[in-house]
Structure formats: C-alpha cells, structure tokens
Amino acid sequence: MKFIAKTLALLSIAGLSLFIPTIASSADVTVDMLNKLEGETMVFSPKIVKVEVGDTVFWKSVDKGHNVSFMMKGGVPEGVEKFTSKISADAEYTFTIPGIYAYICVPHKSMGMIGFVIVGNDLSNLESIKSVKYIGKSKKIAESLIAQLN
Numbered sequence: 001m002k003f004i005a006k007t008l009a010l011l012s013i014a015g016l017s018l019f020i021p022t023i024a025s026s027a028d029v030t031v032d033m034l035n036k037l038e039g040e041t042m043v044f045s046p047k048i049v050k051v052e053v054g055d056t057v058f059w060k061s062v063d064k065g066h067n068v069s070f071m072m073k074g075g076v077p078e079g080v081e082k083f084t085s086k087i088s089a090d091a092e093y094t095f096t097i098p099g100i101y102a103y104i105c106v107p108h109k110s111m112g113m114i115g116f117v118i119v120g121n122d123l124s125n126l127e128s129i130k131s132v133k134y135i136g137k138s139k140k141i142a143e144s145l146i147a148q149l150n
C-alpha cells in the first residue's frame with residue numbers, strides 16, 4: 001500500500017512537471033521597457049523570454065523614449081523580416097519562425113538596452129547570435145545573456 005502511494009505520488013509529480021512548463025511557455029509574455037531597474041538604467045525586463053511558435057510578446061512602454069528593433073545582421077533566424085517599433089509606444093510581435101532573436105532599443109543600444117527572445121526552444125542560430133556586432137555596453141550584457149541561453 002505504501003509502495004502504491006509512493007508510486008502514485010511520483011507519477012503525479014512527473015505528470016505535473018511535464019504539464020506545467022507547457023502551459024507556462026505557451027502563454028504570451030510581456031516585457032517592460034524601463035529607464036531604471038535595480039541599479040541598471042535603460043532596460044528590458046525580463047531581458048530573456050522564451051515563447052512557443054505562434055506566441056506574441058508584448059513590450060510595454062512603461063517609461064517613454066524606448067522602442068524594439070530586431071538586430072537584422074545575424075541577430076534573428078533566417079527568413080525573419082525587419083521589425084522596428086515606434087518610440088514611446090507599446091509594441092507587440094507574434095513569433096512564427098523558431099530560433100533566437102536579438103533585439104535592441106535604438107536610442108539606447110550603446111547603453112546596453114538589449115534583449116533576447118527564444119522561440120520554440122530552438123537554439124540552432126546560436127553561433128550567428130554570438131557573432132553579432134553588439135554596440136557599447138550592449139556587448140558585455142549580450143555576452144552574459146548568451147551564456148544563459150544554453
């Protein structure tokens with residue numbers, strides 16, 4: 001009897017662990033565009049988000065003066081078209097092509113305002129992402145974020 005209870009408990013834990021990530025990663029995600037966060041200035045929060053193919057990421061213009069722009073020179077999967085949002089406005093993008101996307105805020109790219117979206121858990125363009133030319137403070141931040149992608 002004890003064994004059965006234990007087995008059932010294990011099964012339910014295994015079932016949950018399979019179930020929860022699917023729900024969490026298939027939900028649409030919001031990224032805040034901020035002037036300040038915990039000692040940092042000009043930040044996307046969170047800096048890395050993971051979504052499934054077909055999900056939408058919303059960028060909220062919490063503070064004014066920011067935007068979202070894909071890094072087209074090697075920073076997005078092949079076949080992705082240019083995306084640059086208006087400054088000081090909320091933005092959204094629905095991801096249909098899997099892979100890693102690097103993006104910046106155009107006014108603050110040299111101040112380290114950079115973020116990544118990973119779509120469909122696909123890291124196949126990681127080498128390309130590593131070889132992107134990141135500017136100013138974004139270089140160091142990109143390196144530490146890329147180290148967290150694997």
Ligand SMILES: [Cu+2]
Pocket residue numbers: 042065066067105106107108113
């Ligand atoms: Cu900005």
